Amino acid sequence: DQQVKQNSPSLSVQEGRISILNCDYTNSMFDYFLWYKKYPAEGPTFLISISSIKDKNEDGRFTVFLNKSAKHLSLHIVPSQPGDSAVYFCAASAGDNNDMRFGAGTRLTVKP
């Protein structure tokens, strides 16, 4: 049961432009959302998170937007850099719980 969906398996953008990665979820009980970045041969690393009480969280070049009514969140990277090239996973959890569900990932390629 894919409760978290990333419908774009890949995304390619030019260096300096904006990268927008999208994520949809089906479980309305999810109240905490995270993005992870994964390089080859490494485990995923935490990037940014957002609680359901907010609709935006910003950290440097990374901003996550949450639209609860649409059950949709997105990660914006501005400006995109070649070092941002990685697989990005969207994750969500419900309540006081470490049962975190991940999407299938989106491979971002930033071209110089």
Place this chain on the structure above:
Amino acid sequence: KAGVTQTPRYLIKTRGQQVTLSCSPISGHRSVSWYQQTPGQGLQFLFEYFSETQRNKGNFPGRFSGRQFSNSRSEMNVSTLELGDSALYLCASSQSNTGELFFGEGSRLTVL
């Protein structure tokens, strides 16, 4: 402090065999989660342990099991291996219930 350590990093088994994977969490982290990563499926949640108790379980057959020791180290076991069990198995530890997960580099299992 040391990150999450998983052993072995790579292993090859044949169908019908069983395998045990080990995970040492970050010192002080009491929650350990296991995920299976396969191409196109993203990270699939296997189970989560906290203080030696399994708190959450994903939708995997009973061939997949785990345990956690008093020092928070965790093992997962897969019995009667099938070709489809070939994947990267990731362990993650967490300090809090809804905090970020810290992932190890994974154990890549190939079933022939």
